Amino acid sequence: MELRSDSVTWGTIDIVYRYGFSRRKTFALRVHPDLTVTVKAPFGSSLSDIQGLVKRRAAWISRAWSDFAQYLPRQPQRRYISGETHRYMGKQYRLKVQQGDIDSVKCMRGYLWITTSHNPTPGKTKNLLEGWYRTHAKKIFQERLLVCGQKLTREIKNPPTLQIKKMVSRWGSLSRAGRITLNLELIKAPRECIDYVILHELCHFKVRHHGPKFWKLLQDLMPDFKERRKKLNFYAE
Numbered sequence: 001m002e003l004r005s006d007s008v009t010w011g012t013i014d015i016v017y018r019y020g021f022s023r024r025k026t027f028a029l030r031v032h033p034d035l036t037v038t039v040k041a042p043f044g045s046s047l048s049d050i051q052g053l054v055k056r057r058a059a060w061i062s063r064a065w066s067d068f069a070q071y072l073p074r075q076p077q078r079r080y081i082s083g084e085t086h087r088y089m090g091k092q093y094r095l096k097v098q099q100g101d102i103d104s105v106k107c108m109r110g111y112l113w114i115t116t117s118h119n120p121t122p123g124k125t126k127n128l129l130e131g132w133y134r135t136h137a138k139k140i141f142q143e144r145l146l147v148c149g150q151k152l153t154r155e156i157k158n159p160p161t162l163q164i165k166k167m168v169s170r171w172g173s174l175s176r177a178g179r180i181t182l183n184l185e186l187i188k189a190p191r192e193c194i195d196y197v198i199l200h201e202l203c204h205f206k207v208r209h210h211g212p213k214f215w216k217l218l219q220d221l222m223p224d225f226k227e228r229r230k231k232l233n234f235y236a237e
């Protein structure tokens with residue numbers, strides 16, 4: 001069966017999937033252990049039938065991703081050794097790992113310099129780098145939250161609190177108590193994408209669910225939000 005690629009948007013994430021047609025009479029949607037999604041559709045179904053199915057099953061797909069992701073190494077392609085490239089705010093940096101007096105991470109001239117006080121191991125390097133990402137994410141996300149919040153001062157009286165977490169399938173979410181949670185991975189994306197995710201969550205203060213009203217509000221406040229969202233998918237690890 002020949003498979004083609006398509007994607008649908010659900011919340012702040014795009015669900016990329018492959019689909020094909022078969023003689024079967026019902027749809028079969030599967031999430032595979034490598035997190036890819038496939039749909040087998042009966043001959044004669046239209047692309048919008050398939051997209052509708054993926055959208056209806058989106059919450060389930062997201063749960064399946066979280067389940068499978070527990071069994072995957074977090075970043076299988078990452079080795080945390082000198083020469084490897086890592087991203088920060090949309091730019092690529094090369095790792096330089098060395099032993100020195102104290103643990104430190106410095107970002108300069110295209111390099112992320114990681115110094116460890118003991119013999120550097122990939123695990124140690126990873127911890128230091130993640131701590132560095134987290135420190136910078138806290139500062140930058142908070143700044144951007146203030147900037148983006150100025151677009152919605154009438155809707156948002158109290159500035160929302162911010163939480164940063166590692167998440168598998170979402171860039172951000174808003175709790176009923178008004179707390180915004182952002183994915184730590186978002187700090188790897190460019191500022192325009194960070195702003196998109198933050199403004200998206202802020203718009204949920206005014207419109208809870210994704211409907212025409214929600215997308216209209218977002219469009220008015222950020223006319224190029226679709227391009228930003230597309231760009232963001234590139235930074236999903």
Ligand SMILES: [Zn+2]
Pocket residue numbers: 011012200201204210
């Ligand atoms: Zn949303």
